[in-house]
Structures are given as C-alpha cells and as structure tokens.
Amino acid sequence: MKTATPESQGIRSEAIIDLLTELEGKGLAMHSLLVARHGVLVSESYWKPFTGKSLQRMYSVTKSLVSMAIGILVHQHKISLDDPVCGYFPEKLPKQPSEALLGTSIRDMLRMESCHKKTTYKLYDNPDWVGSFFTVPVDHQPGSFFLYDTSATHVLGALVEKLTGKELLDFLRDELLSGTEFSREACTLKDPMGVTQGGSGLLCTSRDLLVLAQTFTDPQNPCHDYFQEASSKQVETWPDAAGGLKDLQEGYGYYVWRTTHQGFCFYGMGGQLALFVPGKQLVIVTTAWLKHTQGGLQELFDSLWDLVDSIGNEPLSENPGALTGLRAMEEGRELRVAPGTSDVACGLGSYTLPENETGIRSVVVTKKGNELLVTVNDTYHGIFGIGSNRVGPFLFNPEWQAACSAAMDCQKLLRLHVQLLGPELGDMTLLLAPGSVRMTYCVEPAIPVRQGVSFATFREE
Secondary structure (H helix, E strand, O other): OOEOOOHHHOOOHHHHHHHHHHHHHOOOOEEEEEEEEOOEEEEEEEOEOOOOOOOEEOEOHHHHHHHHHHHHHHHOOOOOOOOEHHHHOHHHOOOOOOHHHHOOEHHHHHOOOOOOOOOHHHOOOOOOHHHHHHHOOOOOOOOOOOOOOHHHHHHHHHHHHHHHOOOHHHHHHHHHHOOOOOOOOOEEOEOOOOOEOOOOEEEEOHHHHHHHHHHHHOOOOOOHHHHHHHOOOOEOOOOOOOOOOHHHOOOEOOOOEEOOOOOEEEEEOOOEEEEEEHHHOEEEEEEEOOOOOOOHHHHHHHHHHHHHHOOOOOOOOOOHHHHHHHHHHHHOOEOOOOOOEOOOOOOOEEEEOOOOOOOOOEEEEEEEOOEEEEEEOOOEEEEEEEOOOEEEEEOOEEEEEEEEEEEEOOOOOEEEEEEEEEOOOEEEEEEEEOOEEEEEEEEOOOOOOOOEEEEOEEEEO
8 A cells, every 4th residue: 555644645744643632632432543645545543452454343334335346236237226126036025015115226225215214134033134124014115215224235235245146345355356455354244144244244454444445436446437426415314314413414325425525435333434535635544432422423523624624735845853743643542541540449349239220240350460350240251451451352242352441530439441342342331339330331232231320239359
C-alpha cells in the first residue's frame, strides 16, 4: 500500500494530531484511525492491543461488501436489479406466497425497501435465516419506504453464494480483490446453516477496510458504474434510521449511507467506518466501540469533519517537527482502562448474592501481583490488570478475546472493566461494593448474566 507524509497530500500533520487529541479528549473508545488521500495512506493509528494485523468485526460494513458482490453479478449479466428475488429461491417459498413477497426485487432489498419491517431471522428460533425472509408474513408492499432489514442483506449474500458456488468473500477475492493487498486472514462468520452472515459477519483488518474503500472508488474498476450508482442517493432515510445520527440522514444507496459534506460511507455498528469525501479524494477508516457512549457516533463524525474542513487542495511544505509528533502519537495509543486508582486495597474477598435479576449468585476476587483473579458463580473465571489492560479470554466466553482492567474509584468501589476485542465487540463493567454488586454491559450476543444491581453479603479476603 502506498504511503506518504500528510503534507505531500495537502493535509497538515497538526490537523491529524488535533483529531487524535480530540478523540481522546471526548473519551471515545477508538480502535484504529486511518487517513488516505489520492489513494495514498498518510496516517495510521491503533489503540493497543489492536494492531494493523488485528481482525475486527465490521458488523454492517458487511452489507456494503454484499452490494459490491451484487454489482459484479450485474456486470457479468447474471442478474438484474429488477429481478424478483423469489425467482432465485423457489425452494424457500411458502405454498401461497403473497403478492408483496413475489414483487420484492433485488433493487428493493438493496435500498432497504423490502416487504419486511424487521430482521426476520430474529423473530423466530429458526436456523434457516434465509428461509425466514420468505416465510415470515410480510408487513407492507416493497418499495414503499426505507426500513432497515438485515435479513434482506443476508438473502442477497446467500444469492451470491448460490449463483457462484463460492463463499461471498472468496468470490470477491477472485473477481475484485485478487490484485490488491486485501489479507488472506480476513474471514466471515456463518449462520446456523453455513451461509455467510451477509448483514454483519465480516472480520478483517483496518487496512483491509481501506482496500475495500479504495477498490470501491477506483474509476478503473469494471463495476465502477454500478458502484457510483450504489453510493448515490436511492431512497430517503428517516430521522431515527441510525439512532438519530444526523450524518446518516442524507439518504441511502445500495447498502451505502449518504452523509453530510457530499460524502458517503460504509457503516458498521459501534463505529466501524469507511468514510468517503469525493470532493477531496479522501477516505477515512475508523474502528471503535461507541455503542455504549451516548452521542458517541455523532461525536466521532463531528471530529472527522473538523479534519475534512481543514484540508485544502494544494500540497503543503513538509513540517518535520509536526510529522515526528504525529508518528509518536500514532504509536502511543492505548485502550482506556477502568477509571480510578491502582491502589486496590479493599474490595477483595467473596460476595454472596440472593436470587436476583442479574443471575449472579457469587463473585470472588483475589489479588495476585498486579492482577485480580475473578470468579463468578463458581464457573466463570477472568484475570484483570490493576490499572492496566490484561488481554485474555473473556470472563463469560473463552472463545472471545478481551482487554480487562480494574481500579478503585473515588467512592472506594472496585470497578472491573472489560472491552471485547473479537470476534465480538462490546464492553462490560462489574461494580463491587461491600453491600452490592452492579452489572452493566453492551454486548450484542447473549451472555449468561443480565444487567442489574443486587444486594450482596461481603466477606473480606
């Protein structure tokens, strides 16, 4: 991947320093920030333990990947956007399909104007996610209005796999990404039937996301006409379409969001972004977990626009001092830790809880060196760094990696903080006081405890 100094591409190093400083000052849980202009990478920051090789869940960015694959099939004349999707899945149809279902086209689904108002595979406990789209009763006529429906994207991803005989990502690698630096390690999660989760399953590096963005905007790409159509406004969105985020109220293309500043973006839950500003030939990639931060996504957009607004069209003179400062900042980012003091002098011992809404019956905390060993319900075990992040298996699911830290807050409460690193993202806080235990979290999949607070009997270690 071509790299250069920011000034050579008309971006001040100080402007990126200001952006990094602003993001940290806002307390945003950032994971990475990449800035590229004219197809050249000028700045690359990671918040440790994330690195340039970290595979991260991109959630709904996967939808844009599906759109790219559909564009290839259109270019190859294997499908038309106005084809009814039911024609490709006759084996999934009910005995008497509704007219609304039969009339739903691929274009309707790309524009989030399908006949369903909710993600269908979440409505019933059915392993056939694709089949649910065709069997769940329809809500309205297709093409009526924008309603975010992940099951539509899942069906189109399945369509790609059905027509090509390849997994979604393998098809894209063969047809579009073979000459790029898109990593071999990138992968996708599958549904219970083995179909790629086209709505949210992509795991890739931040550089991979930048490669996808640059491929999408490459005028030499054979699918460029479709990609331009996909990134243009195809349908009006509505104020709450993305949690009230004003920058995603500018309309929707084919699994691509329009933004202010005449831009558009691939967008995934929590702050996974590839933001395009064509007027300045600029691409900004971020990964983050901001779902728990009220207004956090808008804060991120506002900060990114500050950088965009600072960029002119003329090359700038090199500024060695500012560039040295920027490179130091890029190397020195770390995930935040639990707020408070590292002087954990109390709160160690056993907490016994009566039956309560959280499902937590007991918590045992012991200290070993600069770490806390934590056991919940005699079953779940985790290790927390005191005043620092300790990377290891997540307390409630050892298949997930997490950064775990502990501190004593200003009220002498022991705070245990978890930030999930993959394949799922999320955060969790366990707040321990001699008389109570409080659990809060923002994690997409189910975990074996629930949020809430309970009285507790404490026995000091």
